[in-house]
Amino acid sequence: MNKQSLDAGEVLRNKCREANLKITPQRTIIFDALVNDKGHPTADIVFQRVRKKIPNISFDTVSRTLLSFVDMGLLKVVEGHGRPKRFDTDLDSHHHFQCLKCNKIIDFCNTGFDALEIPKEIKSRFTVTGKKVVLEGLCDSCKR
Amino acid sequence: MNKQSLDAGEVLRNKCREANLKITPQRTIIFDALVNDKGHPTADIVFQRVRKKIPNISFDTVSRTLLSFVDMGLLKVVEGHGRPKRFDTDLDSHHHFQCLKCNKIIDFCNTGFDALEIPKEIKSRFTVTGKKVVLEGLCDSCKR
DNA sequence: TTGACAAATAAGAATTATTCCTATATAGTA
């Protein structure tokens, strides 16, 4: 039984139990707002989305919850130059192209990049949990 | 005649002329504070360093100057998770390991990584100016 | 089911990093 066969609620409940965190309506609704979001939302985008369900939720709760989801391994923070932190719900191996002008991040897949070996001298000194090729330059809209 | 054989002042003067920017003492001293810095200083670190030479320089001038150096191709902004923006004076191809806990960035070289080919579908859509492998995890101090 | 308690939340204040504004100073040049 893999993740895909569990519904979103069950994934969240399992992860919360593992991490000894309570299953609150806020956490549930924030998680729902992220499922199938293949973009790279900021905390504020998620906040606006969740407010439609819980009008008086605070930004702090959204921000704190997103960071706890990162700790729980449900999300990643996108590396990048931009100021508002961006989150990534896609936990599968993929790579990024970031536009230096508009800060847009474009995901792409590449099996050659996925297969890169971590150098021995790095593996022996550090615990490596993520690996990604980051390309930068100008996107199609900005290069004109 | 390559860059290495020019002294720092001359590199800066040439770049400023190219960009039609004036050669001010502030720019000169900020540039001097960066030469041979193989760390990844924040604007504030540079500000503290430069204040020893120009006690009443403003943070804004340092920040603005660093960003203009990025535009001029004298520096790069480090991709990464941390909040204070970090600058990189090493323009040669290298790769990064970033600690998720302390946000420290460790440079490493790897000729295999340097040789990675940009996928055709990316090269045809975008202008790619940078390429780097980014590893993340826990550094030696934080993994305990 | 209820009560107790630790954890989570809302609201707003505080902090942190960066950028903007404006009056003054200065580099480049004619």
Add this chain to the structure above:
DNA sequence: TACTATATAGGAATAATTCTTATTTGTCAA
């Protein structure tokens, strides 16, 4: 040397995030 556009200092403003505190709410054990 004088002119002009650019750069700077200083402080205010903005933006993003995190902290503080009083209150509320899951969870668990009786």
